Amino acid sequence: MPWNWLKHAFSIDTNDAEQLPEAERRVVDRLCQEVARRGLVDPALMFLEMSRPLNYLGAQALHFFQPMIGTLVDSDAPKHFASFLERRGAIDALCRTLEACRKGGQRDADAPPTHIDVKADGSRPSPPPEP
Numbered sequence: 280m281p282w283n284w285l286k287h288a289f290s291i292d293t294n295d296a297e298q299l300p301e302a303e304r305r306v307v308d309r310l311c312q313e314v315a316r317r318g319l320v321d322p323a324l325m326f327l328e329m330s331r332p333l334n335y336l337g338a339q340a341l342h343f344f345q346p347m348i349g350t351l352v353d354s355d356a357p358k359h360f361a362s363f364l365e366r367r368g369a370i371d372a373l374c375r376t377l378e379a380c381r382k383g384g385q386r387d388a389d390a391p392p393t394h395i396d397v398k399a400d401g402s403r404p405s406p407p408p409e410p
Contacts (some may be wrong), residue, residue: 281331299363299372300359301357302359303359303360303362303363305359306356306359306360306363307360307363307372307373307376308376308380310360311373311376311377311378311379311380314377314380315377315380315381315383320377320378320380320381320395323377324374324377324378327370327377328370328371328374330370331370334364334369334370335364337364338361338362338363338364338365339361341357341358341360341361341364342357342358342361344357345357345358345361383390
């Protein structure tokens with residue numbers, strides 16, 4: 280059994296982006312919901328697919344710029360998102376979460392486009408008067 284140490288030398292990790300810690304899951308969900316809310320899911324998916332080989336470098340850049348980004352957003356969010364990006368399969372998990380957020384936030388096809396769907400008191404706004 281002298282070669283047992285070499286048995287897993289070239290193995291590829293399973294998709295460990297599925298077993299995320301709760302803090303990373305919250306950051307990813309919040310980011311995807313914000314992208315979907317702004318209607319930028321398609322450009323985000325295209326960007327993620329193009330930059331798939333660079334996700335680890337992006338994570339390292341986030342670690343480097345964390346002190347500056349931390350002044351603008353929650354100080355732990357960039358750290359958690361960077362550790363998420365370091366995982367194999369993170370881009371796939373991010374794309375799946377974006378797709379789920381888009382499907383969860385879709386409006387009716389016949390509904391008129393509006394930036395105000397619900398008033399502050401929870402009621403729907405009345406339609407504009409007919410001319």
